[in-house]
Amino acid sequence: RKEVEQDPGPFNVPEGATVAFNCTYSNSASQSFFWYRQDCRKEPKLLMSVYSSGNEDGRFTAQLNRASQYISLLIRDSKLSDSATYLCVVRSAGNKLTFGGGTRVLVKP
C-alpha cells in the first residue's frame, strides 16, 4: 500500500462549482500535512498547510481527519485558473516528505 494515496481524477468541474477530494495516508504517526499545486509539470508550490482543526484560505478549505487518516481539499466557486494537479504531502518522522500521486482538476467554462 502506498504511504499517501489520491484519486488521480480528472475532476471535471464547471466554472463556479464546488469540488472536493481526499487524500489518505497510511502512517498513523504522520505529523504534518500540506496541499501543493502543480501546473503542467512545473515545480510544485504550496497551496496551504493543513491545521488540525481545519483551515480556510479564500476559496480553499482543508480538513484533517486523524481518526480515519485522511485530509481533504475543497475548492469553492471554481475558476478556470484553478485547473491544475493538486498534490497531497505528508511529513513523517525524521522530516521525510512524501507526496501522493496527485489529483487533476479541470475547470471548464
Next chain:
Amino acid sequence: NAGVTQTPKFRVLKTGQSMTLLCAQDMNHEYMYWYRQDPGMGLRLIHYSVGEGTTAKGEVPDGYNVSRLKKQNFLLGLESAAPSQTSVYFCASRGTGGLAEAFFGQGTRLTVV
C-alpha cells in the same frame, strides 16, 4: 532571491554514463530533498538530508547516491545511468518547523538513451 537552483535544467545521457545534479539553496534551510517525477505520477522521494553531512534513503534510492558536504548544496549522482532513470528531477529545501514550506527548484529533465 534565487531560492532553489537546479543545475543543469536539461541533459541527455547515454546508458552507462554518469552525472551529478546540483541543487543549491540560499535560504539557510536545514532540510533538502531529491524527487523524481515520471509521466502521470506524483513525486517520489529518492534521498533526503536533514542537515549538513547527513543523508537518508527515500522510496526509490536504488541507482542514486547523494552528498551534502555543504549546507547549501545537495548533490544527486547517477553512477551508471539506465533508461529507467529518464525522468524529471526536482530538488526541494525546507526550514525547520512542522509546517514549514518546501521550496522547489525548476526541475532537471533527464533523458537516458
